[in-house]
Amino acid sequence: MIELDVTKSHVLHQWKADSALIACRFSPTGDHCVSTSQDNRLQRWNIADGQKVVLEGHESWVHALTFNKTGDQLVSGGCEGRLIWWSILEAQPKAIRTVEAHAGWIRGVEISPDGAMLVSVGNDQVIRLWKADTGEKLHEWPAHERHIYSAAFHPDGQHLLTGDLLGKICVWKLSDRTLVRTLDAATLYSPNKGQNAEFGGVRSLAISPNGNEIYAAGTHKGSNPFGAVHEPLLLRFTWADGALTKSHVCDGIPGGLLYRTVALNDATVTAVSGGSSGGILLFFNATQEKEFHRAGLPSLARDMDIHAAKGLVATAHFDQHLRISALFA
CATH class of the missing domain: 2.130.10.10 (YVTN repeat-like/Quinoprotein amine dehydrogenase)
Known part of the structure; x- marks a missing residue:
């Protein structure tokens, strides 16, 4: 078990994509991280060696990503309103399902705690719930x-x-x-x-x-x-x-916006x-104002994501780099 010390955080790896990055998410095992970029593509990075595989299928930027619980599928949500399911562990991942899900930008996609449902939200002000394994729409409501x-x-x-x-x-x-x-x-x-x-x-x-x-x-x-x-x-x-x-x-941050926040544990919450x-x-913790x-x-x-078990933070950057930081000495 890794002993976390966020005060010792430092960049371990940085890998460059072909365009400015937008979003990133770790796989459940922490063996991979997927990023998205302004050329409408996705990148799957191998954490061990930085090997990159490119995925194509969206016609616009992708802000929303989530893995299923077993980690063998990834769902991405694009600004064209499309959800795509990917067989993310294959040597060359393929789109296995595409759903025209929203009118305009998809802002968020999340998997339920039991892995059975997927939620998507966006600019059309509608919440939609989907079966995670089939893509069948379960419910929607404004x-x-x-x-x-x-x-x-x-x-x-x-x-x-x-x-x-x-x-x-x-x-x-x-x-x-x-x-x-x-x-x-x-x-x-x-x-x-x-x-x-x-x-x-x-x-x-x-x-x-x-x-x-x-x-x-x-x-x-x-x-x-x-x-x-x-x-x-x-x-x-x-x-x-x-x-x-x-x-x-x-x-002391006159030009800043918190793009994402993640609870590292019950005591500490992280934001980028x-x-x-x-x-x-x-x-941040519960006792201090700042x-x-x-x-x-x-x-x-x-964007940012955390794999707490491995003590790693992934950050997606405008300078085209995915950076992996360690939360330990």
């Missing part, structure tokens, strides 16, 4: 007034959370799709009338492994969104009653900031 940016299954397997542009988080009961409660994350919404811009939103949702806390990531103080002047912000809520317990601000202030890994550690990255980062 759920938000603005673009849905993020989704997360609760570890209890009975609830789904979704977050939108306005900073509204909805908690849904999966058995009948009823709305249980809403959480107020409106501080993540930064409209700018002068630029006629609606900016911000719940860019990422995460839940602690024990299910007791909810994390919502994004940005605030968007005084000049088009000029990349906005600061990272992470909100911490309790699951029991939806109360906001912490607003984790990040001083990207923007004009560069790429930064941030680590992050207890930050680690600068070599370039602007746009």
Whole structure:
């Protein structure tokens, strides 16, 4: 068992793709990481040696990725509204299923705790549930007034959370799709009338492994969104009653947005900031208002994933690199 020490985080590997990277996810075993890039392609990287295999099938950028529980299939969601299932472990992975899933951008795709269901959300403001193994649509319902940016299954397997542009988080009961409660994350919404811009939103949702806390990531103080002047912000809520317990601000990052947050364990939550202030890994706990550690990255980062068992963090960068960092000495 690897003893984690996030204060010792450092870049282990960096591998270059053919275009700026957008998203990344580890396989369940941690043997591979898949990234997406602005040339509409996906890359499967072998963590042991950096060997790259390219996947083609989307006609637009891909922001959403998730593996099935066994790790032999990957599902990607593109801005053209298409979900593609890939046989990801083959020497040359193939698309085994394509579904025209949404009208416009798919922002998030997640697998349920038992691996049976897949959720997809996006700009059409509709939540859709799919059978993970067949791609059959199970349910769909209009759920938000603005673009849905993020989704997360609760570890209890009975609830789904979704977050939108306005900073509204909805908690849904999966058995009948009823709305249980809403959480107020409106501080993540930064409209700018002068630029006629609606900016911000719940860019990422995460839940602690024990299910007791909810994390919502994004940005605030968007005084000049088009000029990349906005600061990272992470909100911490309790699951029991939806109360906001912490607003984790990040001083000294005038141009940053938290693209993704992941619970490393029940005590520590991690987020990645990207923007004009560069790429930064941030680590938070329940007792401190600000992050207890930050680690600068070599370039602007746009996504992040963690494989806790191996103590690894993957980051997707605008400079075309996938970087693998270690959370140990």
